[in-house]
Amino acid sequence: MIQDARVLQDEFIPKEIGHRDQEMNALSRALDPATRGQSAETTFLFGPSGAGKTCLARFALDRLREAVIDLNHQYVNCWRDYNRFRALYRIVEATGPTYDIHRQSTPTDTLLDRLDEYDGPPFVVILDEVDQLQDEDVLYDLYRMRGVSMILIANQEEELFSSLDDRLVSRLRGSTRIRFEKYDLDELVSILEDRVQWGLTEDALTHEQLALIADAAAGDARVAISILRSAARRAEQQEAETVDFETIHEAIPEGRTEVKQKNIEQLTPHQRTLYEIVKEYETLAPSDLYERYRERVDKPRSNRTVRNYLSKLAHYNLVTKEGDGRGRTYRLLP
């Protein structure tokens, strides 16, 4: 049933993109100077998750590379490479060999020097989930680099700018900003239809089934494709020719939680214990939570460190903090 599994992967970039013509035109205009060997405009893509921001950015860059021979580029996920060193490391990677640069024992200045020395073709950097960057210095660093231009992706426009330094905000004032809306049901269905056509056998799913998936995804294309992926995987395991409704109903919760599951696997044992405790008690005051943690774990970390862990769990969207100050509780996110 699955003909080409890559089509169902998150990183897959389609040959063509529908429903995003305006956004695509705006982004192309911003990137246009690169076709003449100049720096592209700094561009922001804002919108809810699964609205096609990342996909469009990568797609536009692919298109640009077809038109321009001399172009350098790099994609950085700031959620994963969340501090200055890691983000810069990722960017330096694109400028040449990095065998002499290591995760530890290489000064950040060395990375900056390498970027300063950069004398190649126009260089476009996509900074995805830029609101997750702990260290906004990276934006300064890149801003002053000659020949480097940025596409910055985030969910909330106001939230991002309120967290940035005023000087940085004023420097970015003139940048292009493109806003994305959630996909509506028909758009999601047509996105899914394309994926089925490219990746699965014909008629593996009916239109009604795709509409069911699209409805469950609530405008989020990533979730929709994730559900489609687990449905196809389940059907393939059963050696079925087509996907039935039961399989889809099973795939919906799985598709929704797939990202979360990956995040849990990345936690350290201590962090996972905290997660388990919150899961068990549903809602918990900070002091109680720390108490339970101390009871359960062998060599408990300090209170302060646990707070860092909890921030990380919140960052992964595994738990949520409710209320403020005294009445604060931690709760499991659905």
Add this chain to the structure above:
DNA sequence: ATTCCACGGGAAAGCATGGACC
């Protein structure tokens, strides 16, 4: 008003790792 928590920034200590030097 005062006390009590909780939060989160920053400094410092401890750890792991690679490079230079012998």
Add this chain to the structure above:
DNA sequence: GGTCCATGCTTTCCCGTGGAAT
């Protein structure tokens, strides 16, 4: 090889802030 140094990462300690309870 062995030792020392520099570096980034993680954890801990310290502390100011602010809201809620007393």
